[in-house]
Every structure is written in structure tokens, then in C-alpha cells.
Amino acid sequence: MITFTMDGQQMQVAEGRTILEAARERGIPIPTICYHEALAPFAACRMCLVELANRRGGQLAPACAYPCEEGLIVLTNSEKVRRSRRMTIELLMASSAHVPLIRAMADELGVAAPRFTMAEDDCILCGLCVRACDEIVGVRAISLVNRGIAKEVSPPFRIASNACIECGTCVLICPTGAITLADVTGGGHSVHPWQSEFDAIDCRLCGHHPEAWRFADPAAALTEEVAP
Ligand code: SF4
Ligand code: FES
Structure with a gap:
């Protein structure tokens, strides 16, 4: 077991647990965007940064990916942490201030408007x-392709390497609603906002062709039963 301190509380957790997991077990709120419990940590959004008070003069580290360490002193809501989160949300607002998730986080952090602007993007x-x-x-x-401001999600194309089985997982997990999966005519489908049409392949696990369970309304997929 690892013994450490978070916001003044001494805690014991099994080796390998992340700071975020330990915090959630104790009901300590740490905001996240790119984290999902079903996926390996990615540490991309930096929203979950916490202060490691006794590491390198108060190093900031992503709680979703940083493992608890013996003797660590973690601060989840210090001024340094709040400043960092405000900057992170401001950068996200530059292109996505219209996204409800970003708007809500900005309100929570007291950021009214960003100092920077970019082309509006749901992603x-x-x-x-x-x-x-x-x-x-x-x-x-x-x-994800390209780097810096050219970085984007690359869609499936109408080429032989197309691998999409049209399961809709990307639609359901996207926190901003940037992806919708819509039926188009002729047995192809369009994944927005990329506008590429493609024919989905059979699922390699169940062998099912997605035409039998395509859906036009992604929200309906949460309640509709998927055919076996
Ligand atoms: S499309 Fe949605 S899930 Fe994918 S990277 Fe953009 S915001 Fe995240
Ligand atoms: S939740 Fe995105 S970096 Fe941790």
C-alpha cells in the first residue's frame, strides 16, 4: 500500500492507483475532459492538473495519469492549480466556447471570455x-493526425483500408457532440463533420453487417436495443 496526503487528508491506496482514482474514491472533485474509466489515461487536456507540493517546487501533474507515490503531498485546488485550469479552459474556449461542456467548465472556473480566438470548432x-x-x-x-493547430481527427475514407464497422462508439463517447452518424442513400454513410461517405465493413467480432442496426439519431442508440 502507498501512503500519501491529498488536500490534508492522509490516504492509503494500492500501488498503481492514480491520483484521480484516489480522489474519486474519497469524493474529492477533480475536473476531467479526456479521461474515461474504460480507456487508458491519455493526459491530453490538462484539465485535471494537480499540484505535487513536495515535488520540484510544486510541480503540476495530470491526476488522471500520475500514480500515487509514497509520501506525496497533493493539492487539488491550490491557487496554482486554479490558475492552470483557468488557462486551460481559456485555450479551449478559443475555438469551442459555444460547446456546452466547455461553457459549463468556464462558468465553474469563473472565466467569462477567452483572450484568444480561433475558428469555431465542436471538436x-x-x-x-x-x-x-x-x-x-x-x-x-x-x-488524430497532424500537429499543433493543424491537429484533427481523421475519418474513415472510401478506400480499401476503411475499417469502420459503424458501431457508433465515437458518437456516444464524444463529450461535445462533435460527431454524428447519419444515414445517407445508397448503403453508404456520412460521418459528420468530416462529410466523408463510406461503406462500413462487417464487424470482425460478431460478423454482423451494420446496415441492420444503423441509426440516424445517435441519442436513440442509447435507448434502442442493438440487434444481435
Ligand atoms: S470528435 Fe469528440 S471525442 Fe473525438 S477528439 Fe473531438 S471532441 Fe474528442
Ligand atoms: S483528464 Fe485530460 S489530462 Fe487528465
Whole structure:
């Protein structure tokens, strides 16, 4: 077991537990965007940064990926942490201030408007869709491509390497509603906002062709039973 301190509380956790897992077990709130319990930590959004008070003069570290260490002193809501979160949300607001999740987080952090502006985009590049497609579905039909401000999610194309089974996992896991899966005519489908049409392949696990359970309304997929 590891013994450490979080916000003045001494805690014991099994080796390998992250700071975020320990915090959630104790009901200590740490905001997250790119974290999902079903996926490996990605540490992309930096929203979950906490202060490690006795490491390198108060180093900031992503709680979702940083493992608890013996003797560690963690501060989840210090001024340094709040300043960092405000900057993170401001950067996200530059292109996605219209997204309800970002708006709500900004309100929570007291950030009214960003100092920077970019072209409006529903996607905040959290990578959840790409990782879910890889780690949960196992088909890697989409990926994050390019670097810096050119970074984007790359869709399946109408080429032989198309791997999408049209399961809709990316639609369901996206926290901003940036992806919708819509029926189009002729047996193809369109994944927005990329506008690419493609024919989904059969699922390699169940062999099912997705035409039997395609859906036009992603929200309905949460309540509709998927055909076996
Ligand atoms: S499309 Fe959605 S899930 Fe994928 S990276 Fe963008 S915001 Fe995240
Ligand atoms: S939730 Fe930890 S870096 Fe995104």
C-alpha cells in the first residue's frame, strides 16, 4: 500500500492507483475532459492538473495519469492549480466556447471570455473517440493526425483500408457532440463533420453487417436495443 496526503487528508491506496482514482474514491472533485474509466489515461487536456507540493517546487501533474507515490503531498485546488485550469479552459474556449461542456467548465472556473480566438470548432481534440475506436472496439478506423493547430481527427475514407464497422462508439463517447452518424442513400454513410461517405465493413467480432442496426439519431442508440 502507498501512503500519501491529498488536500490534508492522509490516504492509503494500492500501488498503481492514480491520483484521480484516489480522489474519486474519497469524493474529492477533480475536473476531467479526456479521461474515461474504460480507456487508458491519455493526459491530453490538462484539465485535471494537480499540484505535487513536495515535488520540484510544486510541480503540476495530470491526476488522471500520475500514480500515487509514497509520501506525496497533493493539492487539488491550490491557487496554482486554479490558475492552470483557468488557462486551460481559456485555450479551449478559443475555438469551442459555444460547446456546452466547455461553457459549463468556464462558468465553474469563473472565466467569462477567452483572450484568444480561433475558428469555431465542436471538436476539442480530447482523443476519446480515437482511443475508444482503438481500445474498446479494436478497429482503429479514425485517428488524430497532424500537429499543433493543424491537429484533427481523421475519418474513415472510401478506400480499401476503411475499417469502420459503424458501431457508433465515437458518437456516444464524444463529450461535445462533435460527431454524428447519419444515414445517407445508397448503403453508404456520412460521418459528420468530416462529410466523408463510406461503406462500413462487417464487424470482425460478431460478423454482423451494420446496415441492420444503423441509426440516424445517435441519442436513440442509447435507448434502442442493438440487434444481435
Ligand atoms: S470528435 Fe469528440 S471525442 Fe473525438 S477528439 Fe473531438 S471532441 Fe474528442
Ligand atoms: S483528464 Fe487528465 S489530462 Fe485530460
